[in-house]
Amino acid sequence: MKNKLYFHTTLNQKTTEAYASIQKERETVGYYDLPEQDINPILEYCKQIPAQIESIAVIGIGGSSLGAKAVYEFLKPVKNLQRKLYFFESTDPINIQNLLSKIDVTKTHFLVISKSGTTVETFAIYKYILSKQSDYSYYTFITDPNSALEKYAKELKANVLHLPQNVGGRFSVLSTVGLVPLALCGIDIKALLLGAHHVKQSFFEQGELQDILLKKALFYSQNHAQYPINCLFAYSESLKYFCEWYVQLWGESLGKKQIHSAFHVGLTPIGLIGPKDQHSFLQLIMEGTRDKSVTFIQIEDFENDVQIPDTSLPHLEALDALNSLPFSRLINMQCNSVIEALRDEEDIPLDSILLPKIDAENIGGLIFYYELLTSLVGELIDVNTYDQPGVEAAKIILKKKLSI
Amino acid sequence: MKNKLYFHTTLNQKTTEAYASIQKERETVGYYDLPEQDINPILEYCKQIPAQIESIAVIGIGGSSLGAKAVYEFLKPVKNLQRKLYFFESTDPINIQNLLSKIDVTKTHFLVISKSGTTVETFAIYKYILSKQSDYSYYTFITDPNSALEKYAKELKANVLHLPQNVGGRFSVLSTVGLVPLALCGIDIKALLLGAHHVKQSFFEQGELQDILLKKALFYSQNHAQYPINCLFAYSESLKYFCEWYVQLWGESLGKKQIHSAFHVGLTPIGLIGPKDQHSFLQLIMEGTRDKSVTFIQIEDFENDVQIPDTSLPHLEALDALNSLPFSRLINMQCNSVIEALRDEEDIPLDSILLPKIDAENIGGLIFYYELLTSLVGELIDVNTYDQPGVEAAKIILKKKLSI
Numbered sequence A, B: 001m002k003n004k005l006y007f008h009t010t011l012n013q014k015t016t017e018a019y020a021s022i023q024k025e026r027e028t029v030g031y032y033d034l035p036e037q038d039i040n041p042i043l044e045y046c047k048q049i050p051a052q053i054e055s056i057a058v059i060g061i062g063g064s065s066l067g068a069k070a071v072y073e074f075l076k077p078v079k080n081l082q083r084k085l086y087f088f089e090s091t092d093p094i095n096i097q098n099l100l101s102k103i104d105v106t107k108t109h110f111l112v113i114s115k116s117g118t119t120v121e122t123f124a125i126y127k128y129i130l131s132k133q134s135d136y137s138y139y140t141f142i143t144d145p146n147s148a149l150e151k152y153a154k155e156l157k158a159n160v161l162h163l164p165q166n167v168g169g170r171f172s173v174l175s176t177v178g179l180v181p182l183a184l185c186g187i188d189i190k191a192l193l194l195g196a197h198h199v200k201q202s203f204f205e206q207g208e209l210q211d212i213l214l215k216k217a218l219f220y221s222q223n224h225a226q227y228p229i230n231c232l233f234a235y236s237e238s239l240k241y242f243c244e245w246y247v248q249l250w251g252e253s254l255g256k257k258q259i260h261s262a263f264h265v266g267l268t269p270i271g272l273i274g275p276k277d278q279h280s281f282l283q284l285i286m287e288g289t290r291d292k293s294v295t296f297i298q299i300e301d302f303e304n305d306v307q308i309p310d311t312s313l314p315h316l317e318a319l320d321a322l323n324s325l326p327f328s329r330l331i332n333m334q335c336n337s338v339i340e341a342l343r344d345e346e347d348i349p350l351d352s353i354l355l356p357k358i359d360a361e362n363i364g365g366l367i368f369y370y371e372l373l374t375s376l377v378g379e380l381i382d383v384n385t386y387d388q389p390g391v392e393a394a395k396i397i398l399k400k401k402l403s404i
Helices: A013-025 A030-036 A040-047 A066-075 A093-102 A120-130 A148-156 A176-184 A189-204 A208-222 A237-254 A282-287 A317-322 A327-345 A360-380 A389-402 B013-025 B030-036 B040-047 B066-075 B093-102 B120-130 B148-156 B176-184 B189-204 B208-222 B237-254 B282-287 B317-322 B327-345 B360-380 B389-402
Strands: A002-005 A055-059 A084-088 A108-113 A139-143 A159-162 A229-234 A268-273 A292-301 A350-357 B002-005 B055-059 B084-088 B108-113 B139-143 B159-162 B229-234 B268-273 B292-301 B350-357
Touching: A002 A208, A013 A208, A013 A360, A030 A189, A030 A360, A040 A159, A040 A176, A055 A120, A055 A176, A066 A084, A066 A176, A066 A237, A066 A360, A084 A093, A084 A176, A093 A120, A093 B237, A093 B327, A108 A120, A108 A176, A120 A389, A120 B317, A120 B327, A139 A148, A139 A176, A148 A159, A159 A176, A176 A189, A189 A208, A189 A360, A208 A360, A229 A237, A237 A268, A237 A360, A237 B093, A237 B282, A268 B268, A282 A327, A282 B237, A282 B389, A292 A327, A317 B120, A327 A350, A327 B093, A327 B120, A327 B389, A350 A360, A389 B282, A389 B327, B002 B208, B013 B208, B013 B360, B030 B189, B030 B360, B040 B159, B040 B176, B055 B120, B055 B176, B066 B084, B066 B176, B066 B237, B066 B360, B084 B093, B084 B176, B093 B120, B108 B120, B108 B176, B120 B389, B139 B148, B139 B176, B148 B159, B159 B176, B176 B189, B189 B208, B189 B360, B208 B360, B229 B237, B237 B268, B237 B360, B282 B327, B292 B327, B327 B350, B350 B360
Parallel strands: A055 A084, A055 A108, A108 A139, A139 A159, A229 A268, A229 A292, A292 A350, B055 B084, B055 B108, B108 B139, B139 B159, B229 B268, B229 B292, B292 B350
Antiparallel strands: A002 A350, B002 B350
């Protein structure tokens, strides 16, 4: 992964302190250790799932689904995966029926994922699916130790897997929560973790990413009042769900009251896909209020490339310049053109990330890169990166309505 | 459609003037007339497409694809549509091949849509698809009269349809651009336009929506510095692509330099889907910086509903309260709980839109509602709602790189 910053900032005492805090945090926050975990128990578990199972369905929402979806959707178009992966993550009745019509419940293994073990959406959907497939051997439950869900699963003698300690939902993709569904589809989770490990190493062992991540975090935090919106503009359709994962990670981690004040702070994440969103959101970035930073993501080598044919169309000869160009070159030229145009404006903070190719190692690295960046920015803007007290109020109101 | 505002504002001289400007604009801006257009030519054209054509593929980007996609994806899960609709809207080589693998080019009719007739992405993709299907009878071209694309199509004696005059790309979904692909899939375009017509009538003939749209536009424009971000939070998975259409409409129309100043202004659109994004973005709205307004969209009657079974799970008896509840009630209770929780904060501007059901008439109305709102806000924040000068710079740089 290469990351080039087009803005300037100088590391200072604040970044030194933030780095020290992150170092200290490693003792208590669980996600930092995930890249080096022993994956053998997961691989062993996967062997138990019979070969005739064609699909895996995650019943889970938010942190229980977004990470696996990001990785799966990134790799699916280029890898010959063993099984299909579906996500039941909405209480929309049309959506539930639509998804169910796509799978054969006798050839699907369901992963019921709920950290707390009491997520309303997850259990509403689970109860419905249970009415279609009542054999518990078709289910695995992933939850925190001693949750009500674990007790339930144990009573049924069903499969239960645990989340590691102190890993929050939105930081859990590299734990059982993400690794189990991905491994069951045949995704190389060892490579996924290796990619994360390399990024971690670079950050904690004074590699190139230490300087870059600190500078980026410092810039975002110092300028969060002027540039409160952070766009991720990815030039690959395969990164669409990575953007959704990023939106949760960034928004839910960084939008809250400060620890040492009563101020509401927050950085607003926006996911964009190029070149499509050049025809949508770009105008706003280019000419709208100067409240946005933009990070571009490009794929260096699409591998499975195709070329624009050498065809001349009468009256459209101007477009002959496209002939024989590989699409991968075109899409990257488009991205570079947008970067140049925005740089010319001089007041839009930009950086660009180049992923060598579409594989598990690269997406693992990108995930860890964003987790580290989130932790750093959270530290610098003085919030608790790992809680989400703001979602409780609506849950309490709902439970009251439901008389739970 | 019902729309309830949870914030207060009083109409004033500015709104009277803005309304007068919109009235005047109807003489020159084309989209206002679309609901009452004669659709017989489109229906006649559709009859020419042979019955053995199973799929329709739009080759187009931005305004040429987002509108039809929004309507199609809204209706697809509940209607038994005649044909499938695909969108080639990216130069990502993986995406192009992936889409091509899903269709049979001998049973697909391609709609090449480019208003200007020279969109780089569209022609790159068209050339590639032409190498897979070289029979021009499989193509229809939709473009402005006298564009290079029209000349090309005429030379081939291929089908050409025109965009109506003075209709910009992002306001074109109710013109040939959206109606042709939708009608070819068997979507009731008459009902779609009728829904738009009712909203238009309500706005221009002093119906309920006139007051509401003026108040909403006034509030957004008066407070655009304090609340520069406008979230659309839709409690229906089927509205996912409507949100993408909204993002283009809002962002590209309202993000630009003011007409009577050199200031950059703009309102940033964000599309959210509930309840999923309660587990993602809600924390940021609830506890983050107070820079967002939120509009909720709910479906009153999902029609094709299902019920949570009456099952009690040991250790999870607290969730028995969900039993026998229709999912449609649950999802709407979730939405109402979030609205209540946000109202309790007292400083987040909210409103909610209730769509009676999922059909063409309702989505047509919602589209026109947002088009009118965009025009009003554009007028009030002093921008040219209908141009997009900011996207030109990157295009020029790309053309230079390509030596076009």
